[in-house]
Amino acid sequence: MKIQRPRGTADILPEEVARWHFVEDTVRRVAALYNYREIRTPIFESTELFIKSEGESTDIVSKQMYTFQDRGDRSLTLRPEMTPNVIRAYLEHSLNQKEKLTKLYYLGPIFRYEKPQAGRYRQHHQFGVEAIGCAEPALDAELVEMIMYFYGELGLAGLKAVVNSVGCTQCRPGYSALLRNYLKTKLQELCADCQRRTEVNPLRVFDCKQPLCAAAISQAPRVSDNLCDTCSGHFRTFCALLEESGIAYTVKPELVRGLDYYTRTAFEIISEDLGAQNAVGGGGRYDDLIESLGGPSVPAIGFGTGIERILMIMEERGVTFPTAGGGAVSVAVWEEECARAGRGVLRSLRRAGIGAEMDFCHGSLKSQLRRAHKSGSPFVLVLGRDELSRGMVKIKEMSTGSEQEVSLEKVGETLKGNITK
RNA sequence: GUGGGUGUAGCUCAGCUGGUUAGAGCACCUGACUGUGGCUCAGGUUGUCGGGGGUUCGAAUCCCCUCAUCCACCCCA
Incomplete structure (x- = not known):
């Protein structure tokens, strides 16, 4: 074994590709049903884009980016997620001037330098959408509906939607401070991780599995009681609309996503079939991101979902999917003087749109x-x-x-009638 | 980044406390059928035992390092 693939990457071999095609076809079909149009952006972008979008202190920016200098001494980064790219393109092409609401989807690889684990890779693929230009909670609810519909079309089950509101620039800082102050009064009762979380990201303490921590925070102030009027109204309507669409969801006050730019609605889709890495998809609203990247003040929301994890669930649940049947017609020739005629048959079959191949290695019939x-x-x-x-x-x-025997000239014609393709 | 498990043929794995020629099933190839696939039967090919170093008369087996992989923490898709 000489050169191996880079750590945390995967080769997708021909046998597995059928599954990928199934998922990708479903992506395109569902996106069309909701009227999202595809956008393709570069695999790498200016490093600055991600730093500005995601926040310097996030895990992604502080330790997971594949950053390099190119020969022109520019700092570039392999995209660690897709939202910043899409927004950058949106601004670069002034899409906001062309329509009020821009609905885009993407499908492609993203890169994060992490320690590989079940369901976690250094290169993985995501399908996601961004809806830019509308602040209505109806859009938030439709996105959750859409992602669940997508999973349904793939035949996935055992999924749970968890939702939350992380507030906005008006109310979130106040709540974080309130919670942090509360946690400081309980500091001795918290585990080491939670003591650290208290400073870095207090909302995470709610997620701790230690019974002692759980007890300590049972009386802690909740986000839901500390949202500003606009945010709590938005969240109530969002939840009501989810109910209207018949989506089973649970409110999880401790749900807080890893990126700084989220505002108000945040959601995640959890699978019971995955190990520790159990999120298949997630998303949220980012009403301030576009302005902070130097654009106009435009509200937006999006979700992303990991293809590899979807495939893992399909595998786990034995989801069946349609496969393309039938191989190519095979031309068998084993005597040297027939090879020329055989090649002629190949050409005429292919011209007739029939896949065909011949063994050139002189095997027996x-x-x-x-x-x-x-x-x-x-x-x-x-x-x-x-x-x-x-x-x-x-x-x-x-x-x-x-x-049956047919004349050389009529092979294509005869087969054409017989092949169902 | 931290901690733990695993690494033997293409795949799944066996190989007891170190002992000489490293095995099985599946897969693959060939033949039985000198011009016909699947089934059956009979043969056959494949390994620097992840890599490097050490201990030893002798290492797949013991020790160290390293790489990869898996699991968990962290975080996320």
Whole structure:
């Protein structure tokens, strides 16, 4: 074993690609149903974009970015998520001038330098959407509905939506301070992690699994009681609309996402089939991000979901999916003087839109049939001395074993009627 | 970044307390059928035992380092 793939990356081999296609096709179909249009942005961007978007102190920016200098001494970073890229493109092309509400989706790889683990890779793929230009909670609810619909179309089950409001610039700082002060009074009762969280990200303490910590925070002030009127109104309507759409969800006051730019609505979709990395998708509103990147003040919301984790759930639950059937027609020729005619047949079949291949390695007829059988060829064309001398070719249908002879010129035509594609 | 498990043929794994030629099943190839796949039967190929170093007369087996992978923490998709 010489050179191996970089740590935390994966090769997607031909056998697995069918699953990817199934997911990708579903992405495009569902996006179209909700009228989102695809956007493709560069794999790398100015490092500054991510620092400005996500906040210097976030895990992603402080320790997970693949950052490098190019030959022109620019600092570039492999995208660690997609929202900043989409917003950058939105601003760069003044999409806000073209329509009031811009609805975009993306599908592609993103990169984070993390220690690989089950469901966690250094390169993984995400499907996500960004809806830019509307502050209404109805949009928030529709996004949750959309992501759940998407999972439903893939045949996934065992998923749970958890939602929260993280407030806005008006009310969040006040709440964080309030909570931090409360936690400081309980500091001795908290575990070491939670003592650290108290300073760094107090809301996380709610998520601690230690019973002592759970007890300590049972009386702590809740976000829901400390939102400003606008935020709490937004959240109430959002929840009511989720109920209207029949989506089962739970409010989780401790849900706080890893990026600084979120405001108000935050949500995550959790799977019971994954290990510790149990979030399949998540998203939230980011009403201040565009302005902070130097654009106009435009509200927006988005979600992202990890393709690898989706595939893991499919695997776990044995989700079946449609696969493309039937291999190419195989042309079997084993005598050297027939090879030329065989190549001619290949060309005419392909011109007729029929996939075809021939074994150039001089295998016996037997081995060629074996190969054809294994690769799922529906038909094998047998072309040997006998047939060639008559200007004919034998068509063998693999499923029944029946054979018929047709003239060389008519092969394409005859097969075309028989192949269901 | 911290802690723990694992690494033997393409795949799944066996190999007892160090002992000479490293195994099984599946897969693959060939043949039985000198022009016909699947089934059956019979043969056959494949390994620097993850890599490096050490202990030893002798290492897949013991020790150290390293790499990869898995699991958990952290964080997230």
